[in-house]
Amino acid sequence: MIADDIAVSVRDLGRVYRLYARPQDRLKHSLLWRFGRKYGCEFWALRNVSFDVRKGETFGIIGRNGAGKSTLLQIIAGILEPTVGQVIIRGRVASLLELGSGFNPEFTGRENILLNGAILGLSRAEVKERVEEIIAFADIGSFIDQPVKLYSSGMLMRLAFAVATHVEADVVVIDEVLAVGDVFFRQKCYQRLERLRQRKVTVLMASHAMTEVEQFCNRAILLDKGQVVFQGTASEAVKRYYLLEQLDRTPTLSEAVSPDHDTSAQQLSPGPPPWPTSKAFLDLSKVHQVSDGSAICTGVALTNSSGKPTRVFAQGEVAFFHSEFELLRDIEVPIGGVVIQNDKGIHVHGKNTLQYGSRVPRCVPRGSRLRFSQQITLALQPGEYTFEVGLATISGRVYDRLKDLTHQELRDHVFRLCHLSQVGPFRVTWRVEWDTTQLTHHGVADLPGECEVWFIPPSGSDLDKTNSDAECRGTTSVGERDKCRNRA
Numbered sequence: 001m002i003a004d005d006i007a008v009s010v011r012d013l014g015r016v017y018r019l020y021a022r023p024q025d026r027l028k029h030s031l032l033w034r035f036g037r038k039y040g041c042e043f044w045a046l047r048n049v050s051f052d053v054r055k056g057e058t059f060g061i062i063g064r065n066g067a068g069k070s071t072l073l074q075i076i077a078g079i080l081e082p083t084v085g086q087v088i089i090r091g092r093v094a095s096l097l098e099l100g101s102g103f104n105p106e107f108t109g110r111e112n113i114l115l116n117g118a119i120l121g122l123s124r125a126e127v128k129e130r131v132e133e134i135i136a137f138a139d140i141g142s143f144i145d146q147p148v149k150l151y152s153s154g155m156l157m158r159l160a161f162a163v164a165t166h167v168e169a170d171v172v173v174i175d176e177v178l179a180v181g182d183v184f185f186r187q188k189c190y191q192r193l194e195r196l197r198q199r200k201v202t203v204l205m206a207s208h209a210m211t212e213v214e215q216f217c218n219r220a221i222l223l224d225k226g227q228v229v230f231q232g233t234a235s236e237a238v239k240r241y242y243l244l245e246q247l248d249r250t251p252t253l254s255e256a257v258s259p260d261h262d263t264s265a266q267q268l269s270p271g272p273p274p275w276p277t278s279k280a281f282l283d284l285s286k287v288h289q290v291s292d293g294s295a296i297c298t299g300v301a302l303t304n305s306s307g308k309p310t311r312v313f314a315q316g317e318v319a320f321f322h323s324e325f326e327l328l329r330d331i332e333v334p335i336g337g338v339v340i341q342n343d344k345g346i347h348v349h350g351k352n353t354l355q356y357g358s359r360v361p362r363c364v365p366r367g368s369r370l371r372f373s374q375q376i377t378l379a380l381q382p383g384e385y386t387f388e389v390g391l392a393t394i395s396g397r398v399y400d401r402l403k404d405l406t407h408q409e410l411r412d413h414v415f416r417l418c419h420l421s422q423v424g425p426f427r428v429t430w431r432v433e434w435d436t437t438q439l440t441h442h443g444v445a446d447l448p449g450e451c452e453v454w455f456i457p458p459s460g461s462d463l464d465k466t467n468s469d470a471e472c473r474g475t476t477s478v479g480e481r482d483k484c485r486n487r488a
């Protein structure tokens with residue numbers, strides 16, 4: 001028996017898979033295991049998983065890739081059988097797992113809405129009542145009367161989300177689904193989730209988007225290697241997730257920094273770590289590169305200040321964004337830049353060599369390579385980010401008159417040569433000092449600044465006689481504070 005306020009109860013859940021080194025072992029195992037001959041080895045995708053979700057809770061399931069989130073949600077949604085353990089659910093479950101998995105590809109969107117409604121046990125009248133609402137939410141125009149096999153992944157996602165969140169289920173199970181879709185639709189989805197929450201629908205969501213988990217979930221579990229390593233408040237689970245991520249940093253220093261790095265390259269400004277080795281460079285084969293034919297990007301790497309390639313940085317840590325471009329024609333003054341975007345697509349920071357005042361060559365002949373190592377202190381809210389790199393140029397004549405030009409005038413003289421968007425991603429994690437997570441600021445960015453404190457004692461008090469308020473002005477420096485205290 002489970003308590004009345006529990007909507008989902010998961011008890012000692014486990015799911016095992018058998019992994020085979022060779023395809024023929026699978027066949028041998030299926031034929032011979034009855035006779036005691038086993039092939040392959042067992043792999044527990046989930047083990048000893050237990051937790052309760054209260055009615056009306058929005059519950060997060062987080063963990064690194066392969067942690068077991070999808071396996072768990074599939075078992076809860078009744079799509080997958082557990083090997084051991086049990087799941088008790090009170091009420092009707094609507095799930096939004098693999099995109100379009102609940103749809104018949106030959107049926108139109110409208111027919112699939114009716115089908116899903118029927119599967120969920122809604123009466124014909126109930127489904128009819130909601131069809132128009134679902135269609136309006138999905139907003140896919142005339143495609144609603146086309147077979148769903150013709151839908152793009154974005155359309156499938158729109159329809160699947162609309163169905164799962166409009167069928168009056170008691171429990172809604174969502175796997176990573178908000179990663180797809182444009183920003184406007186995502187906003188609509190969040191509003192819808194908010195409404196479900198207000199109506200006390202229980203939502204279980206697996207997500208890699210930590211800001212969403214913090215924002216929407218009351219509680220969460222953190223899975224690692226198939227086991228629950230933490231359950232508690234969503235914000236604490238997210239902090240623990242980032243700590244796990246920190247342990248996951250990529251190649252070692254010896255792999256990352258070449259002892260014999262390319263000394264032929266003339267470094268035009270001092271400071272950055274050596275140019276990274278080829279291993280540190282990101283795979284750009286799937287990154288969209290836009291070029292006017294004057295230059296191509298030949299490499300992008302992201303490293304920390306010791307030159308070690310990494311995708312995880314502590315808040316306030318320095319990151320180096322390295323990019324290399326090969327010139328296919330002569331250009332005059334090059335401009336290299338990086339733009340950082342958060343998971344909502346907002347440009348949180350962008351800066352180029354003009355804005356840094358970097359030393360740059362006056363002309364760069366065809367066939368040369370240009371390398372930029374841009375150092376940025378990631379004083380950002382913990383979360384997931386992507387970045388863009390680009391190369392542009394201006395004429396030497398304009399470059400000499402920079403100070404006289406307005407921003408608009410300058411923009412008219414800048415020619416974009418090559419641009420790569422959505423490179424990355426990388427994460428900024430909470431900074432941990434002395435085993436304590438530090439919150440350095442609130443909001444998306446830590447803006448440079450200082451705070452002075454003025455202490456004005458009540459008039460007539462003893463303090464008033466011994467202090468002048470101007471003297472008791474405090475800064476963030478401990479020395480100043482001590483001076484003030486000594487005087488008081």
Ligand SMILES: Nc1ncnc2c1ncn2[C@@H]1O[C@H](COP(=O)(O)OP(=O)(O)OP(=O)(O)O)[C@@H](O)[C@H]1O
Nearest residue numbers: 017018043045063064065066067068069070071072
């Ligand atoms: N059919 C299968 N056969 C063998 N192993 C499987 C199977 N399905 C999943 N696994 C393994 O189980 C583990 C958990 O997978 P699962 O998809 O649940 O992880 P996840 O946390 O959802 O990962 P991601 O965040 O990458 O989607 C992984 O190591 C995966 O390789």
